[in-house]
Amino acid sequence: MSNSRIAIVSADERISRNYKNQLEGLFDKEMEIILLKLEEDPEKFLGFDLILAASTAIFDEVKKKAPLNAKIINVIRNINTLELHKVFNIESGNTALVVSNYLFAAIETVELLTEVGLNHIKYIPYCPDIVIEQSVMDTVDLAITAGAVDFVPPQVKRVVDLGIKVIDISTIMEIIISLGLPFERVNLFSVRYMKEFIALNSRISDLKSKLVAVLDASSNGIMALDEEGNLTFKNNNIEKYLPCGKVINEGDNIYKYIKNRQMIDFIKRYDSRESEIFKIDNKDIMVNKNYLKSGDKINGAVLSFSHVSEIQDMEKEIRRKLNTKGNVAKYDFADIIGLSKNIKTVTDMAKKAAKTNLSVLLLGENGTGKELYAQAMHKNSLRKEGPFVAVNFAALPESLIESELFGYEEGAFTGAKKGGKPGLFELAHMGTIFLDEIGDAPLSLQARLLRVIQEKEVLRVGGISPIPVDVRIIAATNSNLKRLIHDNLFRRDLYYRINTITIRIPPLRERKEDIPSIIRYYMNMYNSDKIFTDRAINKLLEHNWPGNVRELENMINYVVKIVDGAIVDIDDLPVDIYEDYEEANKVQQERQNEADDVSINKGDVRMYSLILNELENAEKSYVRASRTYIVERLAQKDIPITDNILRRILKELEELGLISIGSTKQGTRITPKGKTSLRKMIGILNDDETD
Numbered sequence: 265m266s267n268s269r270i271a272i273v274s275a276d277e278r279i280s281r282n283y284k285n286q287l288e289g290l291f292d293k294e295m296e297i298i299l300l301k302l303e304e305d306p307e308k309f310l311g312f313d314l315i316l317a318a319s320t321a322i323f324d325e326v327k328k329k330a331p332l333n334a335k336i337i338n339v340i341r342n343i344n345t346l347e348l349h350k351v352f353n354i355e356s357g358n359t360a361l362v363v364s365n366y367l368f369a370a371i372e373t374v375e376l377l378t379e380v381g382l383n384h385i386k387y388i389p390y391c392p393d394i395v396i397e398q399s400v401m402d403t404v405d406l407a408i409t410a411g412a413v414d415f416v417p418p419q420v421k422r423v424v425d426l427g428i429k430v431i432d433i434s435t436i437m438e439i440i441i442s443l444g445l446p447f448e449r450v451n452l453f454s455v456r457y458m459k460e461f462i463a464l465n466s467r468i469s470d471l472k473s474k475l476v477a478v479l480d481a482s483s484n485g486i487m488a489l490d491e492e493g494n495l496t497f498k499n500n501n502i503e504k505y506l507p508c509g510k511v512i513n514e515g516d517n518i519y520k521y522i523k524n525r526q527m528i529d530f531i532k533r534y535d536s537r538e539s540e541i542f543k544i545d546n547k548d549i550m551v552n553k554n555y556l557k558s559g560d561k562i563n564g565a566v567l568s569f570s571h572v573s574e575i576q577d578m579e580k581e582i583r584r585k586l587n588t589k590g591n592v593a594k595y596d597f598a599d600i601i602g603l604s605k606n607i608k609t610v611t612d613m614a615k616k617a618a619k620t621n622l623s624v625l626l627l628g629e630n631g632t633g634k635e636l637y638a639q640a641m642h643k644n645s646l647r648k649e650g651p652f653v654a655v656n657f658a659a660l661p662e663s664l665i666e667s668e669l670f671g672y673e674e675g676a677f678t679g680a681k682k683g684g685k686p687g688l689f690e691l692a693h694m695g696t697i698f699l700d701e702i703g704d705a706p707l708s709l710q711a712r713l714l715r716v717i718q719e720k721e722v723l724r725v726g727g728i729s730p731i732p733v734d735v736r737i738i739a740a741t742n743s744n745l746k747r748l749i750h751d752n753l754f755r756r757d758l759y760y761r762i763n764t765i766t767i768r769i770p771p772l773r774e775r776k777e778d779i780p781s782i783i784r785y786y787m788n789m790y791n792s793d794k795i796f797t798d799r800a801i802n803k804l805l806e807h808n809w810p811g812n813v814r815e816l817e818n819m820i821n822y823v824v825k826i827v828d829g830a831i832v833d834i835d836d837l838p839v840d841i842y843e844d845y846e847e848a849n850k851v852q853q854e855r856q857n858e859a860d861d862v863s864i865n866k867g868d869v870r871m872y873s874l875i876l877n878e879l880e881n882a883e884k885s886y887v888r889a890s891r892t893y894i895v896e897r898l899a900q901k902d903i904p905i906t907d908n909i910l911r912r913i914l915k916e917l918e919e920l921g922l923i924s925i926g927s928t929k930q931g932t933r934i935t936p937k938g939k940t941s942l943r944k945m946i947g948i949l950n951d952d953e954t955d
C-alpha cells in the first residue's frame with residue numbers, strides 16, 4: 265500500500281505537531297504528514313490525499329484554500345483520557361477557570377468535561393481576550409487547561425494541566441475510512457483506545473474500592489438504587505437492616521425485599537423529607553435518603569439505615585465526652601511548693617486522706633491552695649481515672665446553682681435546652697466533686713445537697729426518676745462554718761456530712777520560710793532570671809500576704825512583666841507591697857530620727873551648739889555670717905575647724921531645719937527651730953557636765 269499524504273492545518277503549530285505525533289504513533293510509516301499554517305498560499309494545499317482542519321473554527325478557511333475535490337476532515341478533539349483522573353481528584357464544589365488560548369476551545373473543554381460526567385466542579389471558560397469580573401476572579405484559585413498553561417492568569421495558583429487535546433476516536437475512524445485503509449486497523453486502534461479506557465477505569469475502580477471500604481467501615485447499612493429501585497451498590501451491613509434471609513445482589517429490585525409499605529412509599533416519594541423512622545423486626549430503624557441527580561433528572565437514590573438506639577447511645581456518649589471535657593485535675597502533690605513543717609504536715613495528711621473515699625473539708629484563707637490540694641487528692645485517689653468537677657458557690661448566681669448542680673429535664677423551664685442537661689453531680693459520676701466556698705451555698709440548696717450526698721442520687725430539675733451518682737465530696741471554705749451554723753446560715757447536718765476529715769491549710773504568713781522557694785518556682789515557671797535584692801526579699805518576708813500564695817504569684821507575674829532590668833529592688837515591688845514598706849519605713853524613720861537626735865546630742869552636739877551660737881550672735885549683731893566668719897570666730901575661741909568640716913556640719917544643720925544657708929551675700933542664718941534646739945543642746949551639755 266502506497267503512503268498517503270496528509271496535511272494538518274492549524275492556527276497553532278503546537279497543536280498540529282501534537283496531532284502529527286499521535287497519527288504517526290497510530291499509523292507507523294503508512295502516512296506522510298505535512299504541517300500547514302492557515303495563512304499559507306492555496307497552492308501549498310495541493311496534492312494531499314486528506315486535509316485535516318485542526319478545529320471547527322478554521323474548517324471554513326481551510327475549505328476556501330483547499331482544491332475543490334480535496335477530502336477535508338474536521339478534527340474532533342478530545343481530552344486525553346489518561347489525564348482525566350486529575351479532574352476526578354479535585355474536591356467537589358470548587359470553581360475552576362477552564363483556560364485556553366481561544367474562547368471556543370475553552371468552551372469545548374468545558375463541554376467535554378461535563379459530557380464525561382465530571383460535574384462536581386463549577387467551570388468558567390476563560391481565554392486571554394475575555395474579561396472576568398474582579399469579584400469573581402477573587403474567588404477562583406484553580407485553573408484547568410488542556411495544554412495552555414501559559415494563558416492561565418498569574419493570580420491563579422493551582423493549575424491542573426490535562427495536556428494538549430488528542431484526536432478523538434471518531435476522527436481516527438473517519439481518517440481510516442477516507443484513506444481506504446484495511447478495516448483491521450479500526451480494531452487495532454480500538455484496542456489501543458480500549459487500553460486507555462481500561463487504564464482510566466482501573467483508576468476509577470481503585471477509587472471505587474476505596475469508597476466501598478469506607479462505606480463498609482460504617483456501622484450503617486448503605487445502598488444505592490436506580491430510578492426503578494434496582495440495587496446499584498450496597499455496603500456489607502445492608503442485610504442487617506433489611507433481614508430477608510438471603511444476600512441482596514446488585515441488580516436486584518429492592519422493593520421485593522422491603523415488607524414495610526410506608527418505607528417503600530418514603531423511598532419512592534421525591535419530597536424534601538430526608539429521614540424517617542420505621543419499625544423493622546420490632547426495631548426502630550432510621551432511614552436517611554438522598555437522591556442522585558443527573559442535571560435536573562433524578563436517576564436514583566442513596567439510602568442509609570441506622571438503629572435509633574445506637575444513635576441515642578452515640579449521642580449520650582458524645583454529650584458525656586463534651587461535658588466532661590475539661591473536668592480533669594491538673595495539679596498533683598508535686599505541684600505544692602513548700603518544705604516548711606506546717607505545709608509538710610498538711611500535705612502528709614492530705615496524701616493519706618486522698619486514698620480513702622471519705623468526704624474532706626479543706627479550710628483556709630483565699631489563695632492558700634485549697635483547690636490545688638483538692639485536685640492533688642483526686643489525682644491520688646482510687647477515682648483518678650474519673651472526672652474532677654469543681655463548683656464554686658461564690659461564683660454561681662443563686663438562680664443557676666440548682667440547675668447547674670443537679671441538671672434539668674427538657675422543658676423544665678423556659679429556655680431549658682432540648683434534651684435537658686446533666687448537672688455537675690452527674691458529670692462527676694465516678695469521680696470527685698469539689699464544692700468550693702461551700703459556706704456561700706444558699707440555705708435552700710443545702711437541704712438538696714445533703715440529700716444527694718446521703719442518697720447518692722440526683723433528681724434533675726423537672727425530672728421524675730432519680731439518677732444514681734457515685735461521687736466523692738471535697739468541700740472547701742474560708743468562712744467560719746461553725747459561726748455560720750450558730751447564725752443559722754449553714755446546716756449542722758450538712759457540716760457533719762462534709763467534714764469527715766478536716767484539713768486546715770496554713771496561710772502564707774504562717775510559713776514564710778516557703779516564700780523563697782515559691783518565688784523560685786514561679787520565676788522558673790515564667791522563665792525569668794531576674795534577681796531580687798536582699799532588701800526586696802526581706803521586704804517580701806516581712807509582708808503579711810493577706811492574699812496568700814495567689815498574691816505572691818501575682819506579685820511575681822507583675823515583676824516579670826513590669827520591671828525593667830535584671831535586678832528587682834524594693835521600689836520595684838507592686839505598690840501595695842511597696843507602700844506597705846513605705847508605711848513601715850516611715851515609722852522606722854521616725855524612730856531613727858529620734859535616735860539620730862540623740863546621737864547628734866551626744867556626738868556633735870557641742871560643735872552644733874557652738875556654730876548655732878555664733879549664728880545667733882551674728883544675727884544679734886547684724887553681721888552676715890559667712891563660713892570664713894564662722895571659722896575665724898571659732899578660731900578666736902581656740903576651736904579649730906576646717907572649711908570642709910564646717911561645710912558638712914552646716915549641711916546637716918540645714919537638713920535638721922536648724923539653719924538656712926543663703927547666698928554668699930545673705931550668709932547663713934539660724935532658724936527659730938535652731939534657736940529652740942540650741943537651748944536644748946545647751947541644757948544637755950550642762951546636764952552632761954554635772955553628771
Ligand SMILES: Nc1ncnc2c1ncn2[C@@H]1O[C@H](COP(=O)(O)OP(=O)(O)OP(=O)(O)O)[C@@H](O)[C@H]1O
Pocket residue numbers: 599600601602628629630631632633634635636637700742782813814817
Ligand atoms: N503550695 C503552693 N505551691 C504552689 N502554688 C500554690 C500553692 N498554693 C497555692 N498555689 C497557687 O496559688 C493559686 C491559688 O490557689 P488555689 O486556687 O488552690 O487557692 P484556694 O485556696 O482554692 O483559693 P480560693 O479560696 O480563693 O478559691 C493557684 O495558682 C495555685 O496554683
